[in-house]
Amino acid sequence: MTIIRDNIDAKVMADLIELGRVIEIFPGEKIHTGKVTQGQWLLPIKGRLRLSFGDEESQEILDSDINATFPVLELPTGDTVAPGYQLTALERGQVLILPLAAFSEIVQKTPEVFNIMVQDLITRLKEADEKNWVYRRKENLYARLLTEEKQNKHVELAGNHQKIRQYRKLISQLAPLRQPLYLVGEKGTGKELLAWLIHRDNDDNIRPFITVECGDMLDDELGERIFGGIGGFIQGLGLNRFGYLELAAGGTLILKDFDLLSPLVLIRLAAYMEDNLLDVRIMIISREPAEPSNWADLLNTDEFTRLLANSLMLPSLRDRMRDIPLLCSSLLRKLTKKHQYPLPTITKEAQEKLLNYKYTQSNVAELEEILERALVLADGGEINAEHIFTGVILENPGIALDVLQFPSVNRLIKNRIYPRIPQVAASCGLWIFILVASATQGGIVGTLVLGAVWSIGWPALLFSSALAGRFTCSICPFAGTADMVQKRFSFNRPVPRLLKQYDYIIMSLLFSLIFWVEEVSRIRESPPATGLLLLVITLGAVLAALYYPRHTWCRHICPLGGMVSVCSMVAPLELRSKAEICRHKCTTFDCYKGSKGVAGCPLFQHLSFVDNNVACKLCMNCVINCPHSSIMLNIRPPAREIWLTRHVNRGMAIFVLIFGAQLIPVLLYDKYQFIHNSIATFSIIFWAIVFGTGFAGWWAIRSLLTEEEAMPRIRLVLCLIPLVLAAHFAYQLQFLPMLPSLLLYLHHLMNGVVESQLVLISLLSFLRILVLSAGFIGTLICIGASRRALTATEKKYSVLTFAGAVSYLLTISILLFR
Known part of the structure; x- marks a missing residue:
């Protein structure tokens, strides 16, 4: 197409109108084959057109506005309209369409038209060649850029x-x-x-x-x-x-x-x-x-x-696992050059963690991603096992309500009102409580001390875990005291390998020890003994903070933290990250490392790999540290993580079994006088059940603790958490003030029963029935949801879990209600 940029004589225009036909055009209308065919040319009489040439993926090589009386010649190409060209109306107007034969008449009557057209064609060809050359140069530069990228990659x-x-x-x-x-x-x-x-x-x-x-x-x-x-x-x-x-x-x-x-x-x-x-x-x-x-x-x-x-x-990398040390050396040389870090060393424990992983997602590329993240987390220093995060970055698991979207909640956390102020208050209150308990032998003060710890403290701890996860850990006075000491001085020695590997055993034994001491020492009746217990726990947290980094006590040792962590899996509250933002935007990993004067995760976690409440104490440091606002504090369906988790500490499955089993000897102690009167008999029965359950559980699932494919069967054990939590809560209800003496009158609920025939039931028994029923239903729901991830041969284990849940429910019910 060619534009003739000159006005045509009025008489010539009138002659041309007689030879052709005039059509109406409207804004946005394209002049296509239906109006202009081969061997015809057109002349805008009124309005403006745009002539363009290109396709949808490239910029237009030609783009010009055509005013009225600027003739446009449609060149014959063997097709109706030359492909790639478009004529678009910019405003309402008229276009004259003429046969190509009229061109010779125009040349004869106005020879200057031919000269203008030739000059215009030459100019446009030159412009098209220049643009074509620019595109070719850009393509070559792009090819070189891609090649150089491979050199660095x-x-x-x-x-x-x-x-x-x-x-x-x-x-x-x-x-x-x-x-x-x-x-x-x-x-x-x-x-x-x-x-x-x-x-x-x-x-x-x-x-x-x-x-x-x-x-x-x-x-x-x-x-x-x-x-x-x-x-x-x-x-x-x-x-x-x-x-x-x-x-x-x-x-x-x-x-x-x-x-x-x-x-x-x-x-x-x-x-x-x-x-x-x-x-x-x-x-x-x-x-x-x-x-x-x-x-x-x-x-x-x-x-x-x-x-x-x-x-x-x-x-695949699974077929050449012995190459991992060589691959690590090669990849780290490249990564340290990229991030400008010195070449780090990898601890033996970190190497073992790399060797035990299967790399089913993307083989060597996955290994490189793991090493790059570890290098940044370690700040170029020694790479420890805590810096190695394996597995998939978690996607959104389903429906949830992010309460951080509410400004009031966000301000509460970003301004450090929560959890700093409640934790400082709790830490100060703890020491006052210990001093008062140590100096009190009885009386009203002693009764208040005992009631606060045993009658209200235990049930409240269980209830808050089921309702708000590890909320109590975020304001824990033991951790708060240890944190204040650690900020002033700490050796920051590496956490021992055995402590990390067998932390579930340590927490199980310590928690069982507290349960045993509680029964044999009658600590529930002694304020000084209660104060001493709280002091021992506090000193344990402080010593761990002096020797080891972050909150090692909370992660690997604390018996109360172990109990709260497994119970928190039932809670409808979770702290999670937005996977897409973490995957594509995050390069600094501030949730782990910390920033802005706020410490990183105290439990050594990278939030992208947190899919369970066991690994999160709701300290909210990650909410403040994240520069991309990718953290979510979700209200979600209760216990959902039990059948979805991939990154949970698998040893906590054994903790769940021991946690459930240790309640049986305690109930036997309360029911049978010959056990109650003999500390030795009770101790033998208690520790025999604890060690027997722990060993039997370890023997049954020992191979599952390291196999990646075994996670669905680990989840089946975790499905018992709602029932075990309910059993412990039902037991602790008897210590609530006045509750055992209250009766529930049912005569108003029963039609046709006269006053003399009214039915009385203990409120304690009624609440226990409700709690145990809710726990059993929760376990059944978890088992049903977990079955979907099991293979046909593995589904038999869900039947065993169901049978175990029924047996445990009957045993606890007999001991509670008999």
């Missing part, structure tokens, strides 16, 4: 696996060749790395190395993005556009997940390889090997051989 092919050693030797042999190469392996096994090393070994550092994600081309059935204008114009566009093959001219083109390409593209690709006009080496990548039988309907034998004959199969 890839390292050596590390490892001593047989195939890895073989491929390292093959690199120099394959590099000079130009035939296609087919690389097969799971995600992250190093297929693209091997392709890059082959490309680089042929002195191709300055040549293009282009990687194409075929999954992004599902809508490109003809392969226009790959082939561009090779073999002719692209369908529907009169522009010989550049494709990936031209972009990679002289270099290498990688087609990832090629099996997602349409059959027509594969056929065109096989045909292109016969000539390879642009001297491009094509390397095809897929995760599963292509079998000829599966492609028989799409490609003939010659085409299949041409595409996929030269294949290399890369092993």
